[in-house]
Amino acid sequence: MPRDSWIADLHIHSKYSRACSKDLELPNLAYWARRKGIRLLGTGDVTHPAWLAHLGETLEEAEPGLYRLKESIEHRLPPSLKGEPTRFMLSGEISTIYKRDERTRKVHHLVYFPDLESAGRFRASLVKAGCNLSSDGRPIIGLDSRDLLEMTLEAHADAYLVPAHIWTPWFSALGSKSGFDAIADCYADLADHITAVETGLSSDPEMNLRVSSLDRYRLVSNSDAHSPQALAREATEFDCDLDYYAVKRALAGEPGLTGTIEFFPEEGKYHADGHRDCGVNWSPAQTKAAKGVCPVCGRQLTVGVLARVEELADRAPDQQPSPQRVTHLIQLHQVIGEIEGVGAKSKTVDGKINALVAALGAELTILTKTPLDDVSRVGGELLAEGIRRLRAGQVDRVPGFDGEYGVIRLFQPDELRASTSDDGLFELFDVPRVEAKPRPRAKAAAVAPRKPVSAPPLPSIASPHEPFEPMLAGMEEVGTGLLDRLDAMQRVAASAPGGPLLIVAGPGTGKTRTLTHRLAYLCAEMNVFPEQCLAITFTRRAAEELRHRLASLLGPVAKDVTVATFHALALSLLRERDSSYEVTEETDLDQLVPRAVELLREDPDKLRWNWVFVDEYQDVDQHQYDLLRLLVPPDGNICAIGDPDQAIYSFRGADVGFFLRFSQDFEDARVVRLTRNYRSSAPIIAAAVQAIAPTSLIKGRRLDPAKVDLEAPLIGLYPAASTADEAGFIAKKVDELVGGVSHRSKAADTRGVTGATVGFGDIAVLYRTDAQATAIVETLSRAGIPVQKRSHNRLKDREGVSALIHEMRLAHPEGSVAARLKKLANEQTWAAADLLMPLAQRSGHDLERFLADVATGAEVDALDPRAEAVTLLTLHAAKGLEFPVVFLTGCEDGLLPLRMPGKQPTDDEIAEERRLFFVGITRAQRRLFLSHSARRTRFGTERETRPSPFLAAIDSGLLESYKEEAPRRPRDLQLRLL
DNA sequence: TCCTCATCTAGTCTG
């Protein structure tokens, strides 16, 4: 005996998702599910904090792994729909945007969980990875698909992931624009955990069966509803037990999945090829003939799902029978709208459907099962005929393309004009009768008259997939000797004989490369002992980088070289005399170097390091300088490297004067200049040189591009009306550069950095003062763009860490730190608790040590995948970093150069501000955007501001000015962005 | 110990 079958729709959204109806709340969803005929509904948006809370409050457990509404909605339903309440399965859709193999990938995924706890754990692990889950129910995150799958599987043994609408060009696993050629490639080593894929609105199982690599996956369909009315427009039919685990097993290949309800694939928004704005709607063959170029605008056409299937297909059509039932439908309101000659979403249609449903039952039942005689009796003959044709597949189809839905029609226009829509029993239900108007047919009119355009194709433009060449390609040529991989001046510096050596290395000229090669050359080819070498940096990060690169050049002996920060060096010198020397207080840290100097003065070192290297020499302060003088005699083997024009730390005692008088301090010093820049495009380098020229500390300062690309874009200059406008500009540009973060995005700006190669992690936003970040973080987050702001203490900023520690002390006074934290984490599903677990485990029972670790911001981040995000940094923090795309914001007089109220900056201070501007510009590799706002609030008062005087130094020929946008209401701005 | 009021500051950061 056949089992009862039932219908599931497992991909929907809540009111917390962008561009979704405010009606998407659980009671409404439950009502509409009943009206449509859905037995099991995904909750959608399970990662959104407010929605997850709503789910927790509104749902109660039902069958294993499923939920139902606590409160009954039976009173809202007509008798024809009475029956079992809808079940809910915890579900969500995640949009991942990330780079793999130098291409930006954008893939949407559906995730499912059997209980609220595991959904909470999943959420927590995303937050830990740095994802912003609050501003969109369908969050955009910078994680690799593979890592997302891993997090899903780790949340619960029975959690699972289904790739969403796998064929859409911009946002799917197999998408032509930013996906992969096989599902398995997308999920890498975890691919075996994928057992089902969602075919999406623009494809049906028949099309998918042409690609044999998909044979191993169950094909499912869902509505992806953005309003309750759109539920069940596609759906999946099961006959297994109504239970989370049975569904999961059915999706993994056990019996239970019986079929899908599908759009006619032509109706999908991305079925055919074309350009919406140009009115070009082509078949794949037409596109092929024109080499993919739009005859109207000359750009690449948006290639649809049909073409993409053709591209990956290894079977002819109809070669493989579908193992499951496929039912093609349009929605009931479309059928009635067509018959009535009114919009499918009109009141008239809604009223008629209410009447039909009250008499005949759920909409899907009416469309697929109700005897046509009954349909005719209640809804009229025309409706019965329409449904008959629908069930027989006798429909007219105008394919959708480039984001525009296709149109499916059941009747010829004359068939409807002749009829008077005499619909019998509708009168019984007192539905207001609307006269049949001339049919506006909005959608059809917009699409149908656009005939295929057959103008000759324009010359092809560069493919948007082409990755740009790595900047260092020319330098990386493999040679025989160590120094063969350096350019001429780098080689002079690296191979210089002993004695004092000063390397003046401009930004992007291979400073670290030169330093490491010199060290390696001395050890490997000049018989210098690695133990005699000391390399000093300012930051742990720089030390780590140096160690890493030395190891790759020298191999195991690299570890005999002492690489240390000034502080670490001082500490080790102090500990040599007093092994118990401890740093207990922060103010102690400042004393490290002076103490070491004292000590060396009393008891001079025996010059155990014959070769001393100092990075960023322009940033040394008096104590560091004293230490160096004590370690190195005036004729000693010291190699200092740096760039006086990047001296930006005078406020903490650094004095560029030490750099400038190196030749007086050390006898017969050699000076080598590195001026060949491998980092930035020619316009960026030219602008940087012009910007620093007025007060450069280097005579005849120059910087030469290693490679000249005539296509390199100019520097963008945006005069914003307000700081909100400035932030909006950044959000819009980021969206364009990554090629759109959502379906609504407009055309990509792919110059210089082609669209498919810019990821969020390639973009930095720089500013002078931390206060500027607020508006930018807010605007970018609201636009769904992941951001990371580097903070002084990386843990301090994370949600509620200090509150959490306080609570931990109160709530769980007993037990190890880890156990107490774990208890708290279980109680609250709190991301911050998870974040602290690695530290807690390391500290074991020692609460004080744990607190110390938290306070010093110990490295917890390295333990987990970090999501790609746009980096927000102060200009100071940006030193030493580089990004393909840089936004240098707040280029205003008073901010850059910075002026504090009541203080007139000295010429030296203004010069240092200019150096900061120089540092900012030279962080950019391919694209640089400068912006300033006409008004800015500082210290509580808004003032008119003028562009930075530094901008005037840059030749206007290097700049491309963007027009200021007309002021818009915030809501409009948001819609326009996405 | 907690609360209120006045005063000050608002900028960049690494160990």
Added chain:
DNA sequence: TAGATGAGGA
């Protein structure tokens, strides 16, 4: 303008 801090009173 707003928040953080410290003094002083209840």
